[in-house]
Amino acid sequence: MKIAVCVKRVPDMDARFRISADGTSLDEAGLKFDINDFDAWAVEAALQLKEKAGQGEVVVLSLGPAAAQETIRKALSMGADRGIHLAADRIPFDGFAIARALAAELKDGSYDLIFFGKMSPDSSNGIVGPIVAELLDYACVTAISGLEMADGRGTAKRELEGAQEFVEFTLPAVLTVDEGLNTARYPSLKGIMAAKKKTLESKPAQLGDTMVTIKSLAMPPDRPPGKIVGEGAAAVPELVRLLQTEAKVL
Amino acid sequence: MANIFAFAEQRAGELRKVALENVTAARALADATGGEVHVLLAGSAGIAQKAEQLGKHGADVVLVCEHDALKDYNAEAIAALAADRIKSGGYRVAVFSTSAQGRDLIPRVAAKLGVGIVTDVTDARIEGDAVNVKHPVNIGKVIATASIASTPAVIGLRPGNTTLVENTKAARVEQVQPVGDPSASRVKVKEMKQGTSAKLDIGEAPVVIAGGRGLKSADGFKLVDDLADAFGNAAVGATRAVCDDGWRPHSEQIGQTGRVVSPDLYIAVGISGAIQHLAGMRTSRTIVAINRDKEAPIFKIADYGIVGDVAEVLPALTAAVREARKSH
Numbered sequence: 001m002k003i004a005v006c007v008k009r010v011p012d013m014d015a016r017f018r019i020s021a022d023g024t025s026l027d028e029a030g031l032k033f034d035i036n037d038f039d040a041w042a043v044e045a046a047l048q049l050k051e052k053a054g055q056g057e058v059v060v061l062s063l064g065p066a067a068a069q070e071t072i073r074k075a076l077s078m079g080a081d082r083g084i085h086l087a088a089d090r091i092p093f094d095g096f097a098i099a100r101a102l103a104a105e106l107k108d109g110s111y112d113l114i115f116f117g118k119m120s121p122d123s124s125n126g127i128v129g130p131i132v133a134e135l136l137d138y139a140c141v142t143a144i145s146g147l148e149m150a151d152g153r154g155t156a157k158r159e160l161e162g163a164q165e166f167v168e169f170t171l172p173a174v175l176t177v178d179e180g181l182n183t184a185r186y187p188s189l190k191g192i193m194a195a196k197k198k199t200l201e202s203k204p205a206q207l208g209d210t211m212v213t214i215k216s217l218a219m220p221p222d223r224p225p226g227k228i229v230g231e232g233a234a235a236v237p238e239l240v241r242l243l244q245t246e247a248k249v250l
Numbered sequence: 251m252a253n254i255f256a257f258a259e260q261r262a263g264e265l266r267k268v269a270l271e272n273v274t275a276a277r278a279l280a281d282a283t284g285g286e287v288h289v290l291l292a293g294s295a296g297i298a299q300k301a302e303q304l305g306k307h308g309a310d311v312v313l314v315c316e317h318d319a320l321k322d323y324n325a326e327a328i329a330a331l332a333a334d335r336i337k338s339g340g341y342r343v344a345v346f347s348t349s350a351q352g353r354d355l356i357p358r359v360a361a362k363l364g365v366g367i368v369t370d371v372t373d374a375r376i377e378g379d380a381v382n383v384k385h386p387v388n389i390g391k392v393i394a395t396a397s398i399a400s401t402p403a404v405i406g407l408r409p410g411n412t413t414l415v416e417n418t419k420a421a422r423v424e425q426v427q428p429v430g431d432p433s434a435s436r437v438k439v440k441e442m443k444q445g446t447s448a449k450l451d452i453g454e455a456p457v458v459i460a461g462g463r464g465l466k467s468a469d470g471f472k473l474v475d476d477l478a479d480a481f482g483n484a485a486v487g488a489t490r491a492v493c494d495d496g497w498r499p500h501s502e503q504i505g506q507t508g509r510v511v512s513p514d515l516y517i518a519v520g521i522s523g524a525i526q527h528l529a530g531m532r533t534s535r536t537i538v539a540i541n542r543d544k545e546a547p548i549f550k551i552a553d554y555g556i557v558g559d560v561a562e563v564l565p566a567l568t569a570a571v572r573e574a575r576k577s578h
Contacts, residue, residue, distance in 0.1 A: 127357035134361030139436035211366030
């Protein structure tokens with residue numbers, strides 16, 4: 001089975017973000033970057049399928065500046081076989097543009113499965129995987145938290161609001177991964193050494209026209225300062241009064 | 251003048267609240283330019299009955315597609331149908347929801363149309379040649395204003411962010427046909443397990459009670475369940491830590507990697523308020539925090555806080571809420 005996994009380098013969300021002077025991007029100075037959590041679970045899912053089958057290839061793709069190669073190396077050190085870096089000055093906000101560039105690279109790869117994380121916390125759109133599926137005319141199942149493959153077909157579990165859905169799909173397919181599918185392995189020292197020798201080719205990303213651009217960035221309005229109503233059960237009557245008369249939610 | 255398209259999400263033949271949110275938001279966009287609101291409603295035979303409810307929130311035309319293979323969410327068939335209607339209708343904006351179903355559907359529709367798309371939208375305006383939308387990025391720590399240059403612009407609203415407004419229109423029903431064979435989908439729903447009984451979903455409930463490690467054990471969540479019961483209109487959520495520990499299912503997880511909710515009232519019980527959790531609930535209208543540690547970060551964003559042991563405070567609050575509800 002030939003599997004691709006598309007991964008994104010994202011900043012650590014614990015950071016205090018600052019808006020750049022241009023007003024449309026974030027200042028990256030001092031930010032720590034790593035592979036998107038959802039994408040790490042996607043890599044893990046691909047590796048588990050390959051290990052179970054006892055054969056196959058896992059190819060990792062990432063679009064972005066040169067530093068995206070570090071993210072690919074991390075996936076290689078987890079056990080992926082080779083990497084493809086689609087070079088771009090920056091990762092555009094427009095998910096369609098990203099999908100177009102990925103699809104252009106993936107289309108001649110005859111992949112049976114293409115994995116994505118279900119979303120990334122920075123641009124927070126969650127659209128790249130399904131758009132790639134449409135562009136390649138692959139079947140697509142999003143936000144999976146369970147997966148089984150047998151006889152060239154797959155069954156996936158999806159969490160909906162207040163319900164679980166079990167779907168059957170045919171190959172080739174795009175799958176996007178939700179939390180709960182697995183726990184991503186840490187790269188072993190051996191894995192890190194091996195990754196240094198693995199193939200990682202870099203080529204320009206074919207982004208095409210962007211249709212969505214950031215006009216401005218702003219910090220969210222502060223919530224008005226709250227108050228500590230009191231301590232222990234004795235504070236309950238006052239809380240209930242405030243919820244009824246001030247917040248009017250009870 | 252610009253006509254606006256809206257999608258009406260249904261499950262098991264009932265409209266989801268987000269369907270009405272989409273119509274309400276589409277109505278506001280249409281009124282700003284003097285256009286009409288056309289709503290697509292797909293389901294099995296009989297779903298047309300729901301058109302009236304859509305009209306109440308501002309639908310001028312309801313495009314109804316009835317087919318057995320559309321009973322459940324059928325991604326490929328509905329994406330093809332929606333893209334076809336949007337293309338032939340010449341709409342300026344297509345309004346969807348960033349619900350679980352919407353997250354799956356919207357990118358497919360945008361891809362088929364080859365147009366710009368933004369999800370998790372908290373505000374949308376047509377301004378000149380662009381549709382400008384607000385969209386939280388970096389787990390809500392920064393708010394982006396994005397400009398969509400294409401026509402139509404495809405947007406997914408943040409669920410729970412639109413206050414429903416009634417604005418009754420005639421809701422003229424037009425029957426439409428599926429595109430291709432909706433039974434031929436490569437992805438088929440084999441089984442749907444409804445969650446625990448009639449409990450409300452955290453994305454739709456006006457009140458969300460969420461619990462964290464401060465509840466000490468899975469059994470400790472009984473206190474949260476009891477309080478939710480006392481409200482009657484509350485759903486139960488949880489932090490990532492307790493979902494990872496298996497106390498609650500991941501479907502109840504609120505935060506960066508879980509669900510984003512904006513209820514009228516959010517009660518955080520035994521939750522310290524890690525930034526990843528705040529990402530999922532900071533836009534709630536009123537926030538209450540109950541925590542033993544008065545230095546817990548959750549108190550910084552809470553409107554009202556009680557410092558104390560949840561095992562002592564919660565039963566008292568549950569009794570008081572039950573009493574308050576009774577006197578309504």
